[in-house]
Amino acid sequence: MNETGTFEEEEELDYFSRLPESVIHHILSILPFNDVVRCSVLSKNWNRIWCNYPNIALEFRASRRPSHRRALLTFLDHIEGILEQCLFRKACIQKFQLHITFYSSLEEFAPNMDRWMGAAIERNVSELVLKFTYLCRPILYSIPQRVVVAHSLKVLEVAKCRFEDRFTCIELSNLQRLKLCWCQIVGENVLNKILSGCPKLEFLDLIDLYGLSLISISSNPRLKYFCIHGFRVTELKRIEIFAPVLETFKYALEHPCAIAVDTCTALKHLFFFNAHFSAHHLPIHYLLPKLLCIESLELFHLYDCEAKGQIKISSPCLRRLFFYFSRSFPGAIIDTPNLLELNLSVYGACNLDFKFSSWNVPKLEKVHLAFSVESFWTVYRAGLEGFLSKLHNYESLKLYIGSNNGHVRDMIMHEKPLEVLSSSLDEFLMNARPYSFVISSVREDDPLPSALFRSMPDTKLPVRLCLIFSSRQSIELLYKNLSKAEKLRFNTFELVSTQEIEHEMDSAWKSFIDTHSTGYHTATIIMGPKVNN
Template sequence: MMPPEAKKHCCEFLPLDVLSNLPENVIDAILMCLPFGDAVRTSILSNIWRYKWCRLPELTLDDSVWKTKKNVIFRTTEITQIIYHILVFHEGPITKFTLCVPKSRSCPMIDDLIFFLSRNGIQHLVLRLPFKGDPYELPPSFFKCLQLRHLTLQNCLIPRPPTFKGFDRLISLELSEVTISSELLGSLISRCLLLEHLVLHIAESYSNVVEINAPRLRSFFFAGSMRSIFLKNIPLLAKLSLTFSETDYLGTEKWDIVKFFESFSALEHLFVNMLFAAEASEVPTRLPFNLNCVKRLDINVDLYNSVEVSCALCLIRSFPYLQYMEIQEAHYKYDIADRVALPSDVTFNHLREVKLTLTSGSTIEMQLAKLLLAKSPLLVRMLFKSCSVKVSATVKKLAAELTKFQCASPKAEVVFIEN
């Protein structure tokens, strides 16, 4: 701690109003670290600080702004007034803007806001709007945000623009609960030539297939019907996540697993919920080609469902250089007995670590664990975790029993992870 004499000597060389004499870059750095509401409140510090917030290049309007200290959400008129003040007082470019409107409120000034952003160099735009009434229809000025590099839209309607050549600087795109035609969606993606990261959460069913043509795409998260997408040109795709959506296109055409995966030459990490197997046509023993780049597989599978297990094994057999695998067992039919027989012809010559999240510690789960231990000569660690507190003791007992099992790898360690 500084002695009193030193403090007094130090203060003699400091300006009387330290805050007002801070360098501009220091003030900007301080404001950028604060939530938007707190940054605006710094206006009361002095006359010099009064309008410093007006030149912030990054603004976030979310619950931290809309809620009072008593956790009461602002009324629509108050939300509108805040946005109005930004439009009137802000100076300089806005490179990043996030707007998250509470579910119970509306926001009538978004058209003006997007027009304002389109003229002020917006590069990163996030619009998460409430699921109340019809989705918000984006105005024509949205398609003039030509410097966009990152775009996130939720509960919006994207109309067909009369003339639009694409966002040629866009790197990442996230669309959730967005209303858009399958043709326009495919066109939008194909015209973003620099697109590397894509997230699609399709709630409404598509009668037509969305064609994904993205030559620089590296990661893709998709939730919806597998029959709704066709990955045509994705030579650099390294990470793919396929999760289940409750909304499904109930057509007659089945999902072709072979056709779907034939373009994945660079795939390294696959996360898949095998509920998609319900949409599959005939499932082969293995794909007619190997995906040699796949090193990690995260899979959610019902071990009591023969179709899901067959589909999962088809993929595993086609990943000869798999090193890490995480399996989450999702047992949906608790009233049936074990009935799926696991094959003995599967080998895991490069597998080093396995994590199993189990629902019951049942016979089929024990068989799966033994199969992995017996067929993985390079295995270093097998981790067990229970998906619920109720069955935690049972799964822990299963892991303890497997420590005595004769493994293919002399280095294999079996570990139970506490919840």
């Protein structure tokens, strides 16, 4: 308000609008799109900013199942009206994201959809995201020719659409990212044609595609990242990849599929989930020696391991190795002289012939080992204690034991796992029946390993974590870090004396704490779970 008692002009008070337009657009990109639209009515300046804002993200959902054509047309008119404001009045757009939920097929919408796609392409859209949800048995929307010759596109994401063998030309000359989810590929060569038309492609995600028996990638010299994922894909029999600069390959298919990536010598990161372990489908022992740049290997839930013997991992380059076996662990022979990080989780039966003595990992720094009671006994007999004692940083290891005790989850964290492992645990294991043993290199940013929670039933119970440490300062530091790190999982944190609550403990649990806390400081952190209103 000025000296005359009136408000200053809007332009003088609107400091936000004085920012460079590029900065304003960046700020708006963080907001939900609906809020960006609402800003357009605040002032003339805001309306001008809105007219030039290049990102569009719209989601429509049919309110009910249309019973006749009039309802369909009303829904269509609603979409058209909004697109008139958001799309057709703009001269140029950068991102166009459209998500529509239908109760009916898209056949009647196809001409309108084609026009919307054409309008976005005419405005030189660089990122196009199309997602459709069908609440009936659908006929999928068929991607039109204009989309696959859009030279302005750098990012294309498509979900629940159809790609047919009717394209006369495919030229996505500037496309760098392609993601296809739950799409139907009509024609064996259609995907290969699409990929051949993307010479600058760097990132490729294929999720639950159907209609393919072979995927062959050979025309993408810049491809760095390839992920294929599908739990409903049964037709795919073989994947061939010839990509000279491919760095990351992620594979997650439940059905057997042969994989040929041995020519991808620049690979740094390999991830296999639910792969069938065999010389034909997943020849790890044959593949790794050829990958001279490999840094990390992750193997989760492999099939057919038992019949193939122990997994052989041999590589002078490997730095990170992750194993996760919930069904059975065939054992492993590991020769990785430069390995720095090892994560092994075994919750099923173990190969009795497995021995830690076959492991060559002299430079190991980070260790995370998680076992069920069943698997713990096998790995213990396989020389677990001796393996841990040879680690140059074994002093940083911590032991975690987790158990359910009716109304509460009990955990123990011991600072010296080798002292515990050297004693007899038979009686404790038989009576307490803990669900998880974890031996891990503790980091301040992750004071409580997630493996303890992964094994828990999904119930909202409080957790009692008993600490057995050599100093009171270490207990207080962990309590401080834990209170910060676990705020999303727990609501309250309380540090109490273990003696105060020992009367509530199971006898086997109390006996273990008494036996292994001599000469140590003890305390218990009680963590209350978050309660959803």
